[in-house]
Amino acid sequence: MKQxxxxxxxxxxxxxxxxxxxxxxxxxxxxxxxxxxxxxxxEVKNIRLVxxxxxxxxxxxxxxxxxxxxxxxxxxxxxxxxxxLADAFRKxxxxxxxxxxxxxxxxWVHLDRAPLQLITDGSDPNISKTIVQYLTAIIxxxxxxxxxxxxPLIPIQTQIRMLYNEEQNGSLNFIPGxxxxxxxxVCTALTSVSIVKEKEMGTMEVLLVSPFKPVWVLVAKAIPxxxxxxxxxxxxxVLSVTVLDIQIRGSILLLYFESTLFIITCxxxxxxxxxxxxxxxxxLLISLMGMMLPTLIFTGFLMxxxxxxxxxxxxAHIIPSRWYYIIxxxxxxxxxxxxxxxxxxxVLIAMSSILLMVALKNFKVRL
Amino acid sequence: MHMDQDQVIVCTDLTKRFGSxxxxxxxTFDVKKGEIFGFLGANGAGKTTAMRILCGLSxxxxxxxxxxxxxxxxxxELIKKNIGYMSQxxxxxxxxxxxxxIEFFGGVYGLSRKEIKERGNNLLVKLGLQQEAKKxxxxxxxxxxxxxxxxxxxxxxxxxxxxxxxxxGVDPVTRRQxxxxxxxxxxxxxxxxxxxxxxxxxxxxxxxxxxxDGKIEALDSPANLKEKYQAASMDEVFYQLARGAKRGEG
Numbered sequence: 001m002k003q004x005x006x007x008x009x010x011x012x013x014x015x016x017x018x019x020x021x022x023x024x025x026x027x028x029x030x031x032x033x034x035x036x037x038x039x040x041x042x043e044v045k046n047i048r049l050v051x052x053x054x055x056x057x058x059x060x061x062x063x064x065x066x067x068x069x070x071x072x073x074x075x076x077x078x079x080x081x082x083x084x085l086a087d088a089f090r091k092x093x094x095x096x097x098x099x100x101x102x103x104x105x106x107x108w109v110h111l112d113r114a115p116l117q118l119i120t121d122g123s124d125p126n127i128s129k130t131i132v133q134y135l136t137a138i139i140x141x142x143x144x145x146x147x148x149x150x151x152p153l154i155p156i157q158t159q160i161r162m163l164y165n166e167e168q169n170g171s172l173n174f175i176p177g178x179x180x181x182x183x184x185x186v187c188t189a190l191t192s193v194s195i196v197k198e199k200e201m202g203t204m205e206v207l208l209v210s211p212f213k214p215v216w217v218l219v220a221k222a223i224p225x226x227x228x229x230x231x232x233x234x235x236x237x238v239l240s241v242t243v244l245d246i247q248i249r250g251s252i253l254l255l256y257f258e259s260t261l262f263i264i265t266c267x268x269x270x271x272x273x274x275x276x277x278x279x280x281x282x283x284l285l286i287s288l289m290g291m292m293l294p295t296l297i298f299t300g301f302l303m304x305x306x307x308x309x310x311x312x313x314x315x316a317h318i319i320p321s322r323w324y325y326i327i328x329x330x331x332x333x334x335x336x337x338x339x340x341x342x343x344x345x346x347v348l349i350a351m352s353s354i355l356l357m358v359a360l361k362n363f364k365v366r367l
Numbered sequence: 368m369h370m371d372q373d374q375v376i377v378c379t380d381l382t383k384r385f386g387s388x389x390x391x392x393x394x395t396f397d398v399k400k401g402e403i404f405g406f407l408g409a410n411g412a413g414k415t416t417a418m419r420i421l422c423g424l425s426x427x428x429x430x431x432x433x434x435x436x437x438x439x440x441x442x443x444e445l446i447k448k449n450i451g452y453m454s455q456x457x458x459x460x461x462x463x464x465x466x467x468x469i470e471f472f473g474g475v476y477g478l479s480r481k482e483i484k485e486r487g488n489n490l491l492v493k494l495g496l497q498q499e500a501k502k503x504x505x506x507x508x509x510x511x512x513x514x515x516x517x518x519x520x521x522x523x524x525x526x527x528x529x530x531x532x533x534x535x536g537v538d539p540v541t542r543r544q545x546x547x548x549x550x551x552x553x554x555x556x557x558x559x560x561x562x563x564x565x566x567x568x569x570x571x572x573x574x575x576x577x578x579x580d581g582k583i584e585a586l587d588s589p590a591n592l593k594e595k596y597q598a599a600s601m602d603e604v605f606y607q608l609a610r611g612a613k614r615g616e617g
Binding site for chain 1: 423448453460461475476520
C-alpha cells in the first residue's frame with residue numbers, strides 16, 4: 001500500500017512537470033468548450049438581408065417594419081435595380097434580398113393577391129433555407145395580422161415549444177458530446193503514453209524486476225489519471241454553467257458516478273493500447289485517430305445517428321462514448337434519474353470490465 | 368537442491384525452450400558471494416533469457432536454480448526483493464530530481480522513510496552530489512546518470528545486482544570510474560552479475576562464463592581462459608569461442 005502511494009506521487013510529479021501533458025489535460029477542455037459553445041453554433045444569426053422597396057406605400061412600409069424586428073436578420077433598405085442586386089449576390093455581399101414590387105399595397109387591397117420576390121444565395125443552402133423559413137414565418141404572420149384587423153379571425157394558431165431547451169441554446173447539445181470527447185482523449189491518450197514512455201525509457205524493466213507487482217503498476221498509473229480526469233470533468237461542468245449558461249437539471253452525484261464509470265472505461269482502453277504499442281508516437285496516434293474520430297462520428301452530437309446507414313448505426317453500439325453521451329444528456333439536460341439510464345449504465349459497466357480484464361491479461365511481464 | 372554458504376546463485380541444467388527452439392540449453396554454473404561474475408556471449412546466445420529467469424521474470428522449462436537462496440519456480444517475489452537491476456537503457460526518471468528518484472525506488476523496495484533519508488544523504492555525499500540533490504536527473508551528464516543509476520540499483524542493499532550491459536555509450540574514463548564502484552559494491556558483499564560486450568571489461572571480472580548457442584562453452588577466470596585458449600586478450604578468447612556459433616542476431 002505504501003509502495004502504491006509512492007508510485008502515485010511519482011505519477012503526479014510527471015504530470016505537473018510536463019507542460020505538454022498539462023496543456024492537453026487542462027487547455028483542451030477550455031478550448032473545446034469555447035469552440036463548441038460559441039464558434040460552432042448550428043443556428044444562423046446575423047444574416048444580412050437587403051430589401052428593395054419599389055412600392056413605398058403604407059403596406060410595404062409596415063411589412064419592412066415587421067421584417068426589421070427579427071433579431072436574426074440585419075435588414076438594410078436599398079434603392080437598387082436587379083442588375084445591382086445580382087452583382088451584390090455575385091460578390092457575396094448579401095445572402096438574401098426581398099423585393100417588393102410597385103403597386104404592392106394597391107394589389108393587396110384590390111386584388112387580394114400581392115406578389116413578393118425573395119432571392120437567396122443558393123450556394124449556401126443552410127443559410128438560404130433559414131432565410132426562407134424566417135421570412136415565410138414573418139410574412140405569414142403579417143398576413144394574418146392584416147386579415148385579423150380587417151376580416152375574420154384565423155382559427156388555428158400554432159405555438160411551438162422546444163422542450164428542455166426553450167431558449168434554443170445551441171451549445172446545449174454539444175456539452176455532453178464535448179465531455180465525452182475530452183475525457184476520451186485525456187484518459188486514453190495520456191494513460192497509454194505514460195505507460196509506453198516507461199517502456200521506451202527503460203524504467204519499465206526496472207519496475208518489473210522490482211518487488212512491485214506488475215498489476216499494481218497499471219493501478220498506480222490509472223489512479224492519478226482518474227483523479228485528474230474528475231478534476232477535469234468538474235472544470236467542464238463549471239465552464240458550462242458559468243460561460244455557456246447551461247442548467248444542470250439532474251443529480252450532480254449521478255453525473256459524477258456515471259463519469260467515473262466512463263473514465264474507467266477510457267483508462268482501460270488506454271492500458272490496452274499501451275500493451276500493444278512500443279513507442280509514444282504510436283500510442284498517441286492510435287488514441288487520437290482511433291478514439292477521437294469514432295467519438296466525433298458515432299456519438300451523435302455532431303451528426304444525428306438516425307441519418308446514418310444501418311451499418312454505422314450498428315457500429316455505434318460498440319463506441320463507449322455513445323452510451324455516455326446518452327446518459328449525460330438525459331441526466332444533465334433532462335434531469336432524469338438512474339431509473340431512466342440504467343441500461344446504458346450497465347452497458348458501460350460491461351464494457352469497462354471486459355476492457356480492463358483484457359488489458360490486465362495482456363500486460364506482459366517482459367524485459 | 369543444495370546451496371553452500373558462500374554461493375548466491377546455483378544453476379543445474381537450467382533450460383528454456385520456446386517451442387522447438389532451445390534458448391538456454393542445460394546450463395550449469397554457480398556464482399559466489401561478493402564475486403564479480405561476467406556473463407558473456409554473442410547476441411542471441413541466450414544470455415538475456417537466462418538472466419530473465421534468474422531475475423524472476425520468467426520460468427525455466429527444466430532444470431533448477433536458486434538465486435539468493437530462493438527457488439526460481441516458487442519464490443519469484445522473494446528473489447525480486449533481494450536483487451537489484453540496472454539495464455543498458457538509462458533507467459532513472461529524467462523529470463524527477465535526484466532525491467525524488469532515490470525516494471521513489473527506495474519506496475518501491477519497501478524501505479522506510481527514515482532509512483531512505485539517511486542512506487540517501489550518505490549516497491549524495493559519497494557521489495559529491497549534495498549541491499545537485501534538487502536538480503532534475505535529466506540535466507546531469509550521462510556519466511553521472513549511470514553512476515547514480517547503479518547506486519540506486521544497490522540502494523536497498525540487495526544480495527545480487529544484475530547489470531545488463533551497464534556501460535553502453537559511456538566514455539572510457541567514466542567506464543573506469545564505474546568499475547571502481549562495482550569493485551566497491553563487491554567488496555561490501557554484493558554479488559555482481561554483469562553482461563557486457565566490452566572485452567576490456569571482461570578482464571575486470573573475477574570469473575567469466577561464455578555462452579554459445581544456448582550452452583556455456585567456457586567458465587573460468589580471465590587469466591585461466593587466456594592460458595587455456597592461448598590467447599593474448601579476452602577479445603581473442605571470445606572470438607575463438609563465438610566463431611563456432613550457428614545462431615545469428617536476435
